[in-house]
Amino acid sequence: MFKRIKEDIDTVFDQDPAARSAIEVILTYSGLHAIWGYRIAHVFYRRKMYFIARVISQIARFFTGIEIHPAARIGRRFFIDHGMGVVIGETCEIGNNVTVFQGVTLGGTGKEKGKRHPTLEDNVLIATGAKVLGSIVIGENSKVGAGSVVLHNVPANSTVVGIPGKVVVRNGVRCRRDLDHQDMPDPIMDRIRHLETELAFVQDQLKKERERSSVNEHSTL
Template sequence: MAERHPKVATVDPVWTHICEEARAAVRDEPLLGGFIHSGILHHATLERALSYRFSLKLASGEMSEQILREIADEAYATEPTIGQAARADIVAVYDRDPACHRFMQPMMFFKGYQSVQAYRIGHWLWARGRRDLAYFVQMRVSEVFGVDIHPNARIGKGIMIDHAHSIVIGETAVVGDNVSMLHSVTLGGTGKEDGDRHPKIGNGVLIGAGAKILGNIHIGERSRIAAGSVVLHDVPSCKTVAGVPAKIVGEAGCEQPALTMDQLIDDGV
């Protein structure tokens, strides 16, 4: 793969940083040497490492690691934006999650990051008409990570999903760049209607734990959705909504709520 990404391989600060962290981790904890070497240090690029991780985590008696590895390798080789988004997602998790202290942590330990990268391969398959295989990836991601993202959903880069348990993102949902969400978020429909029926999340939105955003509605850029809210109507940009059903309770409180991860609602909103 390295020869197919010459520029990334030559100047790739994210991957270089991950490899440096990996070597330090092996020195600090030799018992993890095999795990870290097979997951990181045996690979020439981030794409190759992610391809290995994808195949290892999603393989089952129904689909071998080798076949899944070939699928992922093809996806990364033919669509460089998948690898670019993976790097932006790593930086996003490192910047926004106070539990993340190293770049290597998301790709090795965090199911939110790993599930999004697997979704990206499923989306690549869907876009090429390989829909049954895309559904298989969706199924395995749900079984392994507890995250259910339809392969037709469109998700931007710089995504951080913290904890990621019970995330549901529907078929026609759109998630912009630099969005942060916590566990148990649903971007769903409101019934049995067909067609375009899921939310459109603008850039820089922060979605709190347990929030449900339902229907073909638009959440404006840099807004905040409070934890536990049920959102049924459009939300303007730079606002905070809370409640069941959700209502506007103030401004977003800062210029980039998805980056600051400030979820407190007080008189300053």
């Protein structure tokens, strides 16, 4: 147990340059408190003491602002940076060396039974405010950009951005021109441009039809 606690503290130092001392990390890092609370709750959950497990998880949620269902499966060296608003669902599976930031949701998409939450393989990073929804797999060494909504499987060694999330880098090769924020996929703007193109076509056809009708009228006279 003490070896795992030390490993958790070392993970904070590895991931957060703001960490200055072990006592500071132990007393002030809510992400660390949430993980420790989860691990205690998970022990009770595995022993089918579901009520006690949920009570512990809700107490941890109250003090940290991070909600981790005690049934979730989380590997080693899991790091939650800042953490407020993080939600990790019941059937989530998280590998080793995974990092998530504040506002991340690893959730389901409805009332389906069974596996309904994401699986994050080793070395995955989920950036601020991202939503990963459904029984999907985020492949190892992949990254999900801030504010993205991911609804489909992500292959290993990929970077995903946008709403809905799209792979923009895979195995070090860019699938798009770059990763600047202004170039992130914008399906709403794409749809508006499509409608503008259709409207311009319709207006052009109406104009031609009016001109044709006007010529016919003059010919009749």
